[in-house]
Amino acid sequence: xxxxxxxxxxxxxxxxxxxxxxxxxxxxxxxxxxxxxxxxxxxxxxxxxxxxxxxxxxxxxxxxxxxxxxxxxxxxxxx
Amino acid sequence: xxxxxxxxxxxxxxxxxxxxxxxxxxxxxxxxxxxxxxxxxxxxxxxxxxxxxxxxxxxxxxxxxxxxxxxxxxxxxxxxxxxxxxxxxxxxxxxxxxxxxxxxxxxxxxxxxxxxxxxxxxxxxxxxxxxxxxxxxxxxxxxxxxxxxxxxxxxxxxxxxxxxxxxxxxxxxxxxxxxxxxxxxxxxxxxxxxxxxxxxxxxxxxxxxxxxxxxxxxxxxxxxxxxxx
Numbered sequence: 001x002x003x004x005x006x007x008x009x010x011x012x013x014x015x016x017x018x019x020x021x022x023x024x025x026x027x028x029x030x031x032x033x034x035x036x037x038x039x040x041x042x043x044x045x046x047x048x049x050x051x052x053x054x055x056x057x058x059x060x061x062x063x064x065x066x067x068x069x070x071x072x073x074x075x076x077x078x079x
Numbered sequence: 080x081x082x083x084x085x086x087x088x089x090x091x092x093x094x095x096x097x098x099x100x101x102x103x104x105x106x107x108x109x110x111x112x113x114x115x116x117x118x119x120x121x122x123x124x125x126x127x128x129x130x131x132x133x134x135x136x137x138x139x140x141x142x143x144x145x146x147x148x149x150x151x152x153x154x155x156x157x158x159x160x161x162x163x164x165x166x167x168x169x170x171x172x173x174x175x176x177x178x179x180x181x182x183x184x185x186x187x188x189x190x191x192x193x194x195x196x197x198x199x200x201x202x203x204x205x206x207x208x209x210x211x212x213x214x215x216x217x218x219x220x221x222x223x224x225x226x227x228x229x230x231x232x233x234x235x236x237x238x239x240x241x242x243x244x245x246x247x248x249x250x251x252x253x254x255x256x257x258x259x260x261x262x263x264x265x266x267x268x269x270x271x272x273x274x275x276x277x278x279x280x281x282x283x284x285x286x287x288x289x290x291x292x293x294x295x296x297x298x299x300x301x302x303x304x305x306x307x308x
Binding site for chain 2: 001002003004005007009015018019022053055060
């Protein structure tokens with residue numbers, strides 16, 4: 001719910017920097033918990049995007065509303 | 080239920096709810112973890128009834144700090160209700176007379192009633208809720224952590240249509256339950272079941288514990304407004 005709240009605040013451009021940092025920090029923390037799983041073992045940086053889904057008549061329409069800044073990941077040695 | 084007993088039960092329930100919320104932050108880093116460990120300890124003190132007035136005051140200060148830290152309520156509606164209950168409990172402590180104490184606690188009961196009624200009103204004026212599509216979309220693509228098997232409920236539009244109307248009717252009819260203590264018990268069982276199902280299906284566990292914490296206020300309020308009914 002908190003992450004969803006951050007995403008909504010970014011979408012309406014309310015304190016976007018703060019909310020972007022909150023989401024990035026949580027993604028990094030989750031990745032570190034996985035101890036550099038195979039899928040991210042070679043990744044050096046991360047970036048997230050916000051995709052909002054809206055129903056327009058009978059269709060679900062996706063819109064990418066935000067790309068975050070690119071953040072350097074801690075090296076595997078530091079995990 | 081006497082006013083003092085209802086307030087005490089509320090303090091205990093909200094203490095458990097705050098403790099549970101605080102534990103979620105124990106794995107956070109730095110200042111956030113310290114803040115919530117203090118909140119956890121204060122919640123335990125609230126449960127055992129140790130200097131309740133001071134404990135509530137410190138919990139209020141911590142709530143302000145949490146608002147500042149997260150730039151608003153951390154977890155949406157559940158944290159707004161947490162703040163509301165905390166404020167009302169603080170007001171009962173500083174109320175100069177018994178009447179003002181009742182006003183502070185009665186305000187919590189009214190807000191609880193409105194939380195259901197307004198929620199039902201917002202839904203029923205929305206055609207997407209009336210035809211069941213809104214709930215269908217909740218299961219189909221909402222951000223709530225619903226399992227893949229639950230998301231398949233979106234393939235059952237008639238069930239979701241009936242569920243939508245059941246939710247709206249319960250929420251809109253909730254104020255009528257104040258007329259009788261028996262009706263109120265039934266209404267609270269239904270709404271608690273609604274929160275419990277949301278906790279299991281959509282991961283909204285905070286809502287269940289904190290809304291339950293406000294139930295003693297409305298039980299007391301009903302007896303106060305309609306005695307022996």
